[in-house]
Structure formats: C-alpha cells, structure tokens
C-alpha cells in the first residue's frame with residue numbers, strides 16, 4: 001500500500017516540487033546519489049574503485065520529451081566515458097543507460113541511435129554499457145534495441161526484472177554465451193496481469209531466473225540487497241564453478257555498504273550502481289518505495305532540520 005502511494009507520487013510533478021525544494025532533501029539525496037556533476041561522479045568512482053569495487057554509472061534522468069534533451073543525455077555519457085578512460089577508471093567502471101532518457105518514449109529510432117553512440121564511446125573507452133529496464137510497457141522495445149545493439153556491440157548488457165511473469169522465458173533467451181544480464185526484482189508499479197504481486201512470488205521467480213542464468217553460458221549480474229538471494233547466488237557460484245570473472249553481484253550506492261565490502265573481501269566481483277546528476281527525483285522515490293527504513297531516514301532528516 002505504502003509502496004503504491006510512493007510510486008504514484010514519483011509520477012506527480014506537484015509532489016516533486018514540494019520535495020525537491022524542501023531544505024532537508026539534499027541530505028537524503030546525498031546518501032543515494034554521488035552529486036550533481038560529472039566531477040562528483042568521477043570522484044565517487046575513484047573512491048569506490050580504490051576500495052576494490054567495480055562501478056556502473058547512471059546519469060540520472062528519464063522520460064525525456066524532446067530530441068534536444070535526449071541528445072544532451074547522450075553527450076553527457078560520451079563525455080563521461082572519455083573522462084573515465086582518461087582517469088584510468090575503465091574497465092572497472094561502465095555505464096548504465098535508460099533508453100527513455102535517450103528518446104524511447106517519442107522516437108525509438110532516436111533512442112537506438114543515441115544508445116549506439118554511447119556504445120561506440122564505451123568501446124573506445126574500453127568498457128561496456130548496460131541498458132536499464134523501465135516499466136513493462138517498454139520491455140519489448142528495450143529488448144529489440146538491445147538485440148540490434150548487440151550486433152555491433154555484443155557486450156551490451158540487459159536488465160531483466162524477476163517480478164515480470166515473462167522474465168523466466170526472457171532469461172532462457174538471454175542466457176547464451178557472451179550475454180551480460182543483470183537480474184533484479186523490479187522497481188516499478190506493475191499490474192497483476194504482467195507481474196507477480198507478492199514479495200514471496202517475486203523472490204521465487206528471482207531464484208528460478210538466477211538458476212537459469214547461472215547454469216547458462218552468459219555473464220549473470222545478480223543485482224539485489226536481499227541476504228537470502230545473495231546466499232543463494234554464492235551457493236550457485238560454487239555449484240556451477242563460477243569465479244569472479246564469470247558473474248558478479250551488484251548493489252546500489254548507499255545501500256548495504258558493509259555487505260558490498262564483505263563480498264569484495266570474499267573475492268567476488270561486486271559492482272556498485274552509482275547515480276549522479278540533478279534529475280534524482282524518480283530514482284529517490286523508487287528507493288523510498290522499496291524500503292520503509294529508507295523512509296524513516298527521510299523522516300529523521302526532516303526532524304533534524306526543524
């Protein structure tokens with residue numbers, strides 16, 4: 001119920017205005033976001049890589065409505081990749097890209113062209129691109145664009161969401177050699193017709209999908225903070241004899257940092273998803289919806305500023 005309310009608010013421009021201008025908001029944003037500029041992203045990446053983590057950077061923003069906005073997002077990624085390479089931070093750092101930020105909602109061809117330009121820049125920088133997955137209305141389009149991109153850039157990664165009923169079948173499609181797939185639970189509000197609604201069903205689906213990916217020939221990226229699923233991931237890595245170059249764990253910046261350090265200490269590849277930029281509202285609201293404790297953190301920041 002609370003999750004639905006927060007996810008509904010994440011689409012409300014009135015609530016966005018209220019939260020974005022509140023004085024306490026910056027502290028909360030700072031926990032989950034590296035900062036607003038490219039410099040902040042580079043600084044945080046350097047720190048994380050120094051701690052033995054791999055990184056995937058996300059230039060915040062989604063649902064652009066004009067070609068100019070979409071092109072600006074593309075240009076920011078191209079610049080970021082050039083700077084990451086110059087700083088010697090690739091290949092430890094790659095980028096995560098939302099196609100809706102590249103124009104997918106109004107022109108799929110434009111989104112494809114922009115994504116391709118980012119893949120070219122990533123290749124020149126010696127690293128990879130992963131296409132984030134957004135709500136279910138975009139899944140087919142995103143997987144189509146992925147498949148086209150992979151013709152010239154086979155390392156381009158996909159994200160599959162365990163809460164969608166279709167995902168087991170998508171995992172089978174994408175478990176082949178060379179295929180990089182991030183498996184997450186899914187962060188959007190989806191109808192029962194397409195998505196499991198209970199946490200238990202989503203977790204069970206996650207394990208089925210994890211089994212398909214870990215027993216396949218691709219490169220699974222297990223994106224979760226869930227202790228039980230991480231234990232199952234570690235178990236399957238042993239079972240399928242997958243070392244740190246054959247799969248990885250992924251978590252969000254600011255979430256369970258001690259667990260991220262533990263996995264690095266155990267010798268796993270652990271990648272932190274690092275968002276940066278001004279357009280943090282939708283991202284922050286999805287994080288709040290995921291976990292009541294994050295909401296309490298928001299509340300404490302509010303009280304401490306009174």
Ligand SMILES: Cc1cc2nc3c(=O)[nH]c(=O)nc-3n(C[C@H](O)[C@H](O)[C@H](O)COP(=O)(O)OP(=O)(O)OC[C@H]3O[C@@H](n4cnc5c(N)ncnc54)[C@H](O)[C@@H]3O)c2cc1C
Nearest residue numbers: 132133159184185186187223224225226250251252255273
């Ligand atoms: C690297 C990465 C990339 C992602 N990319 C996408 C994407 O492209 N598309 C998409 O829809 N979603 C994406 N997500 C979000 C994802 O779908 C989930 O919404 C999010 O990860 C929460 O699910 P969870 O697996 O962590 O489990 P949850 O069900 O949220 O949490 C399970 C358990 O994990 C532990 N836990 C969770 N959060 C915390 C915390 N803050 N502190 C301490 N313990 C905690 C608790 O024990 C909790 O009970 C991504 C997530 C990650 C990590």
